[in-house]
Amino acid sequence: MRLVIPLMITFVAGMIMILQFFVPATQPMGDNLQEWYMIVSSAAIFLGAANLITVHVHKIRFKARNWKYSPITLIGFAVMIITGLVFGIEADLPFDYLFQQMVAPMAATMFSLLAFFVASAAFRAFRASNWRASLLLVSAFVVMLGRVPIGSMIWNKIPIISEWIMQYPNMAGQRAVMIGAAMGMIATSLRMIFGIERSYLGGAD
């Protein structure tokens, strides 16, 4: 029974989701399943919060390695919850102020790091070590040049070549990846719906 019930749930839920795509009459059942998932997912937020608190309290209590960061996490967590519960989350209230003045700038800072990481990754990727890497280097250079005003100033055909590279060779490659991934998704879904793949149930294969 430990195996049969999860397998049955997976089979029924999976078949309903497939059917609702092709049989409009079963769409309400699919919508219901998705609503159930939202409810389960919302309830699981408490699990996440409980895990966060447990892990960091445990670290502080036993003075685990790097435990000094844990109080900051817990204080930040508590402050955001308290301000949200006490004052509400509307604009110009403490929660919104903290979000706009602290959370948003910190997220923007992380995002901005991407510029430097792109530069370092590009530096490595664009080494002309063989003919394929050289081809990549030349196409990337043309695409980058075509996306900035100086490209068209150098030669007015560069933006057109850049667009052609993006629209044809690049798009063809991306679509090939997507078609392959779609096949993988179908095979994975079938394996799970029909109980062929059981490793996610643990020791059941």
Place this chain on the structure above:
Amino acid sequence: MKRALFVLPLLALTGVLFAQSGGITSMDGGDCFIESLTAEDAPNDAGGGVDITWTVALDTALPDSMVLERKDDSGIWAAISTLNPINGRKTDNELENGMEYSYRIVPFYAGTAQDPSIEVSASSSTQWIHSGRIGMLITLVVISLVIFYYIDQGKRGKELYIRRIAGLTAVEDAVGRATEMGRPVLYIPGIMDMDNIQTIASMVILGRVAIKTAEYGSSLLVPTCRSVVMSVAQEIVKESYLQVGRPDAYKRESINYITDDQFGYAAGVDGIMVREKPAAIFMLGTFYAESLILAETGRSVGAIQIAGTAMPSQIPFFIAACDYTLIGEELFAASAYLSREPKLLGSLRGQDIAKLFFMIVIVLGVLTATLGEAWEPASKVAVFLKTITSVE
């Protein structure tokens, strides 16, 4: 092949379930601004919808606005929507199936209602098959049968050739390296929830990786971005440790929730990388802009990195920053590849044959569409191929 029988009802549905349309009523509007008004059952829905379509006369004075009205049970017209005075279409939803509903449009000039259009009627009904998806349904059934056939072949012990995937062959080496260096293995399952197929595939691979870490005695860290993913990961890792007889080595707190926020999660995982200095990092699942931030940080701490995603826009970043990258379908093949189970390998073979089918369809589609410009039968073949490979 017995499993294929479950799929056959889907095929059967395509032939018998064509209960379509609740009828069309179309009227000319006489001298009214509304030239024609049509009401019909909304196609391909679960019922409760009527499509109303109208065209306006271009040679009469333009009204300020128009109001679409529906007659209620007591015969009184009630406004249900204000329309722009142009040709258009609107779906009236949440209606009772089988009941006849009447509609008309009233034009307003300077705030005054003028003569309404002629009324039209229609009833809504439930459709049992989506007419725009029949071709895809047949294709899906055929692909499923091919996959089941090869699963069956695998189970019967037929030797199936599966090409070597370097990224997956390196999984054992990566875990072994972490063990030798006495450093942890970091597994990042992406930033999406459990309703995403890539996250599901990632969880299956996590089970295989956890078996290796349990066997080698390495510590495994799994920071997650979603609570549900955390719960699932905890159960999968626990079961893997039990499977190899090392329940004592399982540490629940090693699989923890960080935050739902994309860059908050990236910052948290970066922090773990810098502090814990993992020897092996797995990034398998759905990634967006944080992919390169994570991969470059991982590289900076000297970890061997194996990444995999089906997000075409993130694959180049992983290729540039990681040692091995599973591209698209390889992510979904990983579980079967690592387990070497014949029936799972059979599904990979089926997947490859299905891909071959699509390659042939694409080549035929290009040829017939090109020839179809000059030769009509070829264009019909191109339309057929498009029908079986696309959905509305």
